[in-house]
Amino acid sequence: MLNIPSELIAEKNKLFASGAFLELLEIQMSDISETMRIVNNNEDVVYDGHTWQKFQFEPADFSESQEGETSRIGVKVSNVLRVTQGYIEETENGLINDTVIYRLIHSDHLDKNPAITQYFEIQKVECDEVWAYFTLGAENFFLNRFPLHMYSKNICRYEVFKGSDCLYSGSETVCKRTFAKCIELGNQVRFGGQPGLPGGFFDV
Numbered sequence: 001m002l003n004i005p006s007e008l009i010a011e012k013n014k015l016f017a018s019g020a021f022l023e024l025l026e027i028q029m030s031d032i033s034e035t036m037r038i039v040n041n042n043e044d045v046v047y048d049g050h051t052w053q054k055f056q057f058e059p060a061d062f063s064e065s066q067e068g069e070t071s072r073i074g075v076k077v078s079n080v081l082r083v084t085q086g087y088i089e090e091t092e093n094g095l096i097n098d099t100v101i102y103r104l105i106h107s108d109h110l111d112k113n114p115a116i117t118q119y120f121e122i123q124k125v126e127c128d129e130v131w132a133y134f135t136l137g138a139e140n141f142f143l144n145r146f147p148l149h150m151y152s153k154n155i156c157r158y159e160v161f162k163g164s165d166c167l168y169s170g171s172e173t174v175c176k177r178t179f180a181k182c183i184e185l186g187n188q189v190r191f192g193g194q195p196g197l198p199g200g201f202f203d204v
Helices: 006-013 081-092 178-184
Strands: 022-028 035-040 045-047 050-053 055-062 074-076 100-104 115-126 131-137 150-152 202-203
Touching: 022 045, 050 055, 055 131, 081 115, 081 131
Parallel strands: 035 050
Antiparallel strands: 022 035, 022 100, 045 050, 055 074, 074 131, 100 115, 115 131, 150 202
8 A cells, every 4th residue: 555645645636736746767776886866857856855857758668478477667768868878888787687766756745755656677778869768677566665664773764854754944955864963953853763772673
């Protein structure tokens, strides 16, 4: 079951709205230890402490094996300026087996967790002068967090800095999510970890 914030459900049900739902694509390039963060929008977006660059992408054709193998989906990312292809050629693995994360957020609620988060594994990449075509394995549920929350002695579980759980409102723009940093920012009352734990961490 998707854990969609109530504010985003309300936005979806509105007849008229000032904002819009935005698609984020995060391509983790393990071979060069870099991450490509793009938003399907006409301007950049700052979300979760990162700037997501405006970039066109859209679904490609779905494909499904007749032999019962894992179904696959496709996404194509703009390659007009050869930016995407440049990343691909810089890696030795061509991004094969790297992780792609798809998120759906709302422009009026950038402090909320995504309405949808899905993890995929890159199986194939092809490029032409217009698009870079990514063939993705079906959603990899092994990359989803389960159980839902991990409780740590020294690490905050809140993913969105200054979000509705964190509530930090100072001038700092980046947080390491440690208890020590939370104390430094004077926000330890809202710390999302459990300093009283006797050991490292456990899940519930």
